[in-house]
Amino acid sequence: MKAPWFEYYAPATLDEALKMLGDADLDGRVLAGGQSLMPMLNLRVADPAMLVDINGIPGLDGIEENADTLSVGALVRHADILNSPAVRARWPLLAEAVTQVAHPAIRNRGTVCGSVAHNDPAAEAPSILATLDGTVIIASAEGRRELPAEEFSQGMLSTALEPGEMVVGLRYRRPPEGTGSGFVEFARRLGDFAIAGAAALLTMRDGVCERARLTILGMGDGPVRACEAEDMLTGKTLANGAAREAFEAAAAAVKAAVDPAEDVHATSGYRRHLTGVMTIRALEKALARAGGGE
Amino acid sequence: MAREKAIEVTVNGITHRKTVSVRTSLADFLRDHLYLTGTHIGCEHGVCGACTVSVNGKAVRSCLMLAVQADAKQITTIEGLRDENGEWNEMQKAFFENFALQCGYCTPGFLTSAIELLRENPDPSEAEIREYLSGNICRCSGYQAIIDAVQAAAAATRAQRQA
Numbered sequence: 217m218k219a220p221w222f223e224y225y226a227p228a229t230l231d232e233a234l235k236m237l238g239d240a241d242l243d244g245r246v247l248a249g250g251q252s253l254m255p256m257l258n259l260r261v262a263d264p265a266m267l268v269d270i271n272g273i274p275g276l277d278g279i280e281e282n283a284d285t286l287s288v289g290a291l292v293r294h295a296d297i298l299n300s301p302a303v304r305a306r307w308p309l310l311a312e313a314v315t316q317v318a319h320p321a322i323r324n325r326g327t328v329c330g331s332v333a334h335n336d337p338a339a340e341a342p343s344i345l346a347t348l349d350g351t352v353i354i355a356s357a358e359g360r361r362e363l364p365a366e367e368f369s370q371g372m373l374s375t376a377l378e379p380g381e382m383v384v385g386l387r388y389r390r391p392p393e394g395t396g397s398g399f400v401e402f403a404r405r406l407g408d409f410a411i412a413g414a415a416a417l418l419t420m421r422d423g424v425c426e427r428a429r430l431t432i433l434g435m436g437d438g439p440v441r442a443c444e445a446e447d448m449l450t451g452k453t454l455a456n457g458a459a460r461e462a463f464e465a466a467a468a469a470v471k472a473a474v475d476p477a478e479d480v481h482a483t484s485g486y487r488r489h490l491t492g493v494m495t496i497r498a499l500e501k502a503l504a505r506a507g508g509g510e
Numbered sequence: 511m512a513r514e515k516a517i518e519v520t521v522n523g524i525t526h527r528k529t530v531s532v533r534t535s536l537a538d539f540l541r542d543h544l545y546l547t548g549t550h551i552g553c554e555h556g557v558c559g560a561c562t563v564s565v566n567g568k569a570v571r572s573c574l575m576l577a578v579q580a581d582a583k584q585i586t587t588i589e590g591l592r593d594e595n596g597e598w599n600e601m602q603k604a605f606f607e608n609f610a611l612q613c614g615y616c617t618p619g620f621l622t623s624a625i626e627l628l629r630e631n632p633d634p635s636e637a638e639i640r641e642y643l644s645g646n647i648c649r650c651s652g653y654q655a656i657i658d659a660v661q662a663a664a665a666a667t668r669a670q671r672q673a
Contacts (some may be wrong), residue, residue: 217554221513224532224578247576254574255555258535266530271579295568319645321562321569321623406644 219257238357238380251326294323309397338409343439353385371437398501410434412490414498420506423455439505484487517581522590539577548588559646562619588618602661612650
C-alpha cells in the first residue's frame with residue numbers, strides 16, 4: 217500500500233526538531249532511517265499527523281569511543297557501525313551482531329537509535345544495548361535525561377519515551393578485560409528477524425567466570441536479560457571441559473524462563489528449543505574468544 | 511510545512527525539478543513522475559528488494575525512502591547502468607550470458623545490489639555473494655544462475671582492471 221497523508225518537516229537543528237515534537241497538537245514522529253517507520257506507514261499501522269525528518273540535522277552522526285564507553289548519535293546507520301574501525305577493532309559483540317541486521321540496503325539507511333526506539337523483540341540493536349549495559353540518551357524541548365537499557369524497554373514495540381521526546385544517542389559500556397563475546401541468531405533467511413537468538417559476554421580469569429551477560433532475542437516483549445543463567449555462570453569454573461555442563465544448565469534455566477509466542481514462523485515449543493541451542497552456541501563462542509577460560 | 515514540496519533530484523545524470531506530494535515514495539516518484547518504470551515495486555515494505563536503487567552511491571530501498579528525502583541527491587536506476595557508449599555494464603552482460611533472469615521482475619534490484627557488492631568486494635566468495643544478495647528475492651528462484659553471473663562479472667571486472 218501507500219503511506220497515509222502526513223505533514224512533512226525537515227528541521228535544520230535539533231532544537232527546532234524538539235520544538236516540533238514537543239507540540240502535542242502536531243502529533244509528530246521522528247523519521248530517521250525509516251526502515252521500520254516507512255513499512256509501518258505503507259502498511260497503514262502507523263498514522264502520525266507529521267513526520268519530523270532529522271536526516272538534515274548536523275552533529276547526530278558521530279561514533280565516539282572513550283576509555284570506558286562507545287557513543288553513537290541518532291543518525292548513525294547500521295552500515296556506519298559495520299564500517300567503523302573502532303567498532304571492528306574493539307567492540308566485537310557489536311560488530312558481530314550488526315552483520316545480521318537485515319540486508320545491506322536496509323543497513324545503509326536504518327539507524328541504531330531508531331531500532332532501539334522501535335524496540336522490536338527480534339531486533340539486534342536493543343539486545344546488544346542491554347548486553348553491553350547500555351544507556352539511552354533522550355532529549356526533549358525541556359532538556360535531557362538518560363535511562364539504562366532495561367528501563368527504556370517497556371515491552372513489545374514500546375519504550376519509556378514520553379510524548380515530545382526522542383532518542384538522540386546510545387552509550388555502550390566497555391566490558392572488563394578478559395571478556396569474550398558471542399552473538400548468534402536463527403532465521404529462515406539470513407537477515408530476516410530472528411526466530412531466536414542470544415548475545416553473551418563471559419569475563420574469565422584463571423578458568424573461572426567472573427562475570428556473565430546473557431540476552432535472549434526473539435522472545436517475549438523485548439530483549440530478555442537471562443539474569444538467572446548469568447548468576448548460575450558467575451563464579452563457575454569453565455576451564456578443562458567443565459563448560460559444557462554449566463552451559464547446558466544455563467540453557468535449561470533460559471528455556472524455563474522464556475515464554476515464546478506461537479506464530480506463523482515457529483511454534484512456541486520450537487522457539488523454546490531454539491533458545492536453548494542459541495544460548496549454548498553464544499556462550500561457547502564467548503568462552504572461546506575469552507581464550508577458552510584457560 | 512505542506513503536503514507538497516518542490517525537489518531537485520539528479521537521476522542517471524539528469525537533474526529534474528518537480529513538485530511532489532510529501533508522502534510519495536522515491537519508487538513511485540521514479541516510476542510515476544519520471545516514467546522510469548525499470549524500478550520495480552514488489553512488497554512496498556522493504557522485504558523483497560525489487561525496488562533497490564543507488565542513492566549517492568549506496569543501495570537503498572526506494573519504497574522506504576520518500577521522494578522529498580531524495581532532494582539534492584544523485585540517483586542511479588536500472589536505466590542508468592549503460593555506459594556513455596550505450597554498452598551494458600559487466601553485470602548486465604553477465605546476467606544476460608548466464609541466464610540470470612527469467613521473468614525479470616527482481617532483476618533491477620539484483621543488479622543494483624550486485625554492483626554495490628563488487629564495489630565493496632571485487633572478489634567475493636560464493637558464500638559472500640549469497641549473504642550480500644539475501645535481501646533480494648527472486649520468485650522464479652533462479653538464484654544459482656544469479657550467483658554464477660555475479661562471479662562472472664567479478665572475474666570480468668578484475669580482468670579489465672589488470673589489462
